[in-house]
Amino acid sequence: MAKTIQEINEKIRQGKAVVLTAEEVIGVVQAKGVKKAAQEVDVVTTGTFAPMCSSGAYFNMGHSNPRIKMGGGRVTLNEVPIYAGFAAVDLFLGATALAEDDPRNKVFPGKFAYGGGHVIEELVAGKDVRLTAAAYVTDCYPRRTLDTMVRLEDMNEAVLFNMRNAYQNYNVAVNLSDRVLYTYMGVLQPRMRNANYCTAGQLSPLLNDPLYRTVGVGTRIFLGGGQGLVVSHGTQHNPGVVRTAQGVPKRGAGTLAVMGDLKNMSSLWLRGASFTGYGVTLTVGLGIPIPILDEEILEFTAVRDADILAPVVDYSEAYPNCQTEVLAEVTVAQLKSGEITVGQKKVVTAGLSSYARAREIALILKRWIETGSFLLTEPVAFLPGADSGYVFKPLKERPWESPQASHSRFPPF
Amino acid sequence: MPKKKVVLNFPPHLIDQPMTYRLIQEHGLVVNILRARINPNEWGRMVVELSGPKAKLEAGRRFLVELGVGVESLAQEVRWQEERCIHCTACLAPCPTHALNVDRASMTVFFDREKCIACELCLRVCPYQAIEMSFE
Numbered sequence A: 001m002a003k004t005i006q007e008i009n010e011k012i013r014q015g016k017a018v019v020l021t022a023e024e025v026i027g028v029v030q031a032k033g034v035k036k037a038a039q040e041v042d043v044v045t046t047g048t049f050a051p052m053c054s055s056g057a058y059f060n061m062g063h064s065n066p067r068i069k070m071g072g073g074r075v076t077l078n079e080v081p082i083y084a085g086f087a088a089v090d091l092f093l094g095a096t097a098l099a100e101d102d103p104r105n106k107v108f109p110g111k112f113a114y115g116g117g118h119v120i121e122e123l124v125a126g127k128d129v130r131l132t133a134a135a136y137v138t139d140c141y142p143r144r145t146l147d148t149m150v151r152l153e154d155m156n157e158a159v160l161f162n163m164r165n166a167y168q169n170y171n172v173a174v175n176l177s178d179r180v181l182y183t184y185m186g187v188l189q190p191r192m193r194n195a196n197y198c199t200a201g202q203l204s205p206l207l208n209d210p211l212y213r214t215v216g217v218g219t220r221i222f223l224g225g226g227q228g229l230v231v232s233h234g235t236q237h238n239p240g241v242v243r244t245a246q247g248v249p250k251r252g253a254g255t256l257a258v259m260g261d262l263k264n265m266s267s268l269w270l271r272g273a274s275f276t277g278y279g280v281t282l283t284v285g286l287g288i289p290i291p292i293l294d295e296e297i298l299e300f301t302a303v304r305d306a307d308i309l310a311p312v313v314d315y316s317e318a319y320p321n322c323q324t325e326v327l328a329e330v331t332v333a334q335l336k337s338g339e340i341t342v343g344q345k346k347v348v349t350a351g352l353s354s355y356a357r358a359r360e361i362a363l364i365l366k367r368w369i370e371t372g373s374f375l376l377t378e379p380v381a382f383l384p385g386a387d388s389g390y391v392f393k394p395l396k397e398r399p400w401e402s403p404q405a406s407h408s409r410f411p412p413f
Numbered sequence B: 001m002p003k004k005k006v007v008l009n010f011p012p013h014l015i016d017q018p019m020t021y022r023l024i025q026e027h028g029l030v031v032n033i034l035r036a037r038i039n040p041n042e043w044g045r046m047v048v049e050l051s052g053p054k055a056k057l058e059a060g061r062r063f064l065v066e067l068g069v070g071v072e073s074l075a076q077e078v079r080w081q082e083e084r085c086i087h088c089t090a091c092l093a094p095c096p097t098h099a100l101n102v103d104r105a106s107m108t109v110f111f112d113r114e115k116c117i118a119c120e121l122c123l124r125v126c127p128y129q130a131i132e133m134s135f136e
Helices: A005-013 A024-032 A034-040 A116-124 A295-301 A332-337 A355-370 B019-025 B054-067
Strands: A019-021 A043-045 A048-051 A056-060 A074-077 A080-082 A090-094 A129-134 A145-150 A158-165 A172-174 A181-183 A186-188 A194-197 A220-223 A226-233 A256-261 A270-275 A279-287 A289-291 A309-314 A328-331 A339-342 A345-351 B003-010 B030-037 B044-051 B070-073 B078-080 B100-103 B108-111 B131-133
Touching: A019 A024, A019 A355, A024 A034, A024 A295, A034 A295, A043 A355, A048 A355, A056 A116, A074 A090, A080 A090, A080 A116, A090 A116, A116 A129, A116 A270, A116 A279, A158 A279, A172 A186, A186 A194, A194 A332, A220 A256, A220 A355, A279 A355, A289 A295, A328 A332, A328 A339, A332 A339, A332 A345, B003 B054, B019 B030, B019 B054, B044 B054, B054 B070
Parallel strands: A019 A043, A172 A309, A194 A345
Antiparallel strands: A043 A289, A048 A279, A056 A090, A056 A158, A074 A080, A074 A129, A129 A145, A158 A256, A172 A194, A181 A186, A220 A226, A220 A279, A226 A256, A270 A279, A309 A328, A339 A345, B003 B044, B003 B070, B030 B044, B078 B131, B100 B108
16 A cells, blocks of 8 residues: 655645544554554644754855955854854854843853844844944955944755754753752752653654654755744764664664745744743744655554653753663653652652644645645755664863973973 | 732831731731741832721721831733743643643633732742732
C-alpha cells in the first residue's frame, strides 16, 4: 500500500487528502487498526511552541545614502547588539542577545526584560525598531554613524534562521539543593518541590518521526505562523541515544535547523521570553507534516504521551557539571497530569512548552493542507540517523600556551 | 458572612500601630492575614481577608482610610493578561492556592481571581509577563 509524496500531493491538490493531527491519529489507529488507517490517512500534522534559544534572524537593511559599512562596526536594534561581521548591511540577530547596559545577573536574579527575542517579536508585529550603527570610514563607505527607525516591511530580506529547534525529547528539571535555582528550565524550588518539563509529547514533530524517515533537508514546515524549511539537522543533533522498543528516544536526541521568511510570520507564533536569573530567548511555533508513506510511519505517528519517557535531571549538580545521572524516567502523560513520583517523593510538574498552542499549530497545518495551500516536499537528504554514529561531543579543553618569544607577533620590550 | 480580600498599604509612620488588633477588637471583624511585609521606615503591605457583616466591613474600611492606610481590592491589583499567556503552565508549580490552574483536557491555563492571595510568586516565573501586579 506504500504511497509516494507525489501521490499525496496530487490528493492535496484535488482537495481529497485525509489529514489528521498527531493527536487525532491516535484514536483512529486504535479504532481501525494500523493497516486500515494507513490506507486512509495521507498526512499527520505535528506542532510545538516552546522556548528555543538557538533561534535568530538575519536582515539586509538596504544601503543608506551616503553608504555606511556596518560590517566590522558596532550595530544595535533597540539597543540590543546585532552581529555585523558580514558585508556592509547584512546583520544577524540572536534570540539571547542583551543590551550592553542590561544589568544581567548583577542583582541576582536578573529580570532580563528585553533582548533579541523581543526585538524579533516586535519586528514581526510590524513595530518600528531603532537601528544604530557606528562604523569605520572607507573610500567606498564614507559614513561613520547611523541612527534611524526601521521596520520589517522596508528591509530587503528578513529571514528567521534557527540553528537548533524542535529538540526530540528533553530533560525534566528538578532541584535537589537547598536554594532556589533560576535556570533556562524556569524557577526550580529547593528539595525537589517542582519538576519542569519542555516537550509537546505526542504532538512533538520529531517524536512522531523518531527515526527521521520522512523529515529531512528541504522539508517544508509551519514556522512562526508562516511557511519555512528544514535546512539541516540542528546543532547538538544526537541521534544515537537510548530508545524505546518503538524507536522513541529516551533522552534529548535529534534536532533541526530551520529557516523561513520572517515577513510572512506572526508575532502570535514568535514570542520573546524572559527567564528570571537566566536570560532572554525566543518562543517559536513549529509544525511538521508527516506523509504516511507506509504502515510503519503511521505507527510512529500514533505514539501517545504514555509511550514517551523523559529523563528527570538534577539542575543543582548533575546538569551544571555535565554528569549524565538520571534520577528517574517519567512519561509525558504523567508530566501532563500535574504530578510525578521521583523515588518516594511526589513532585508537582509545570510545563515550558505550550501543549494548547502545539495543538493549534497542528490544526492550522492540517487546515493549510486540506485547503491545498500547503504542499509536501520530498527531502533532498535525510538527517543523520540512530545508527549513523553521529554524536554530540563535549568541549575538549586544551590549556592555552604562550607562544615562544621568537615566534610572537608582539616581541617583549 | 460577607468576605473581602483587600491589600492594605501602610505609610511608614503607621507601621507601629496595632491595626489588626483594632480591626478585630473595635470593629468586630475576622481578619485573616494572607501575606504581610512590614519593615521599619518602609511602606508596609498586608494582604488580608476580612469577614463580617456588611456594615462592619464598611466601618472597618473607613477606619483604615481615615488613618491613612491605602485600601485596594485584590481584584484590581492582580491582572492575568490572557492575550499574553501562551498556556505553557510554568506558573502552576509556584502558585500556592491554585489561583493559576489548568484545564487538563484542553491544557489551557485559567486564573481564578477569588483564590489569588497576591503572593507574587508567579511574577518571576512567567516568561511572558502575562501576570501583572499594580503594586509590584
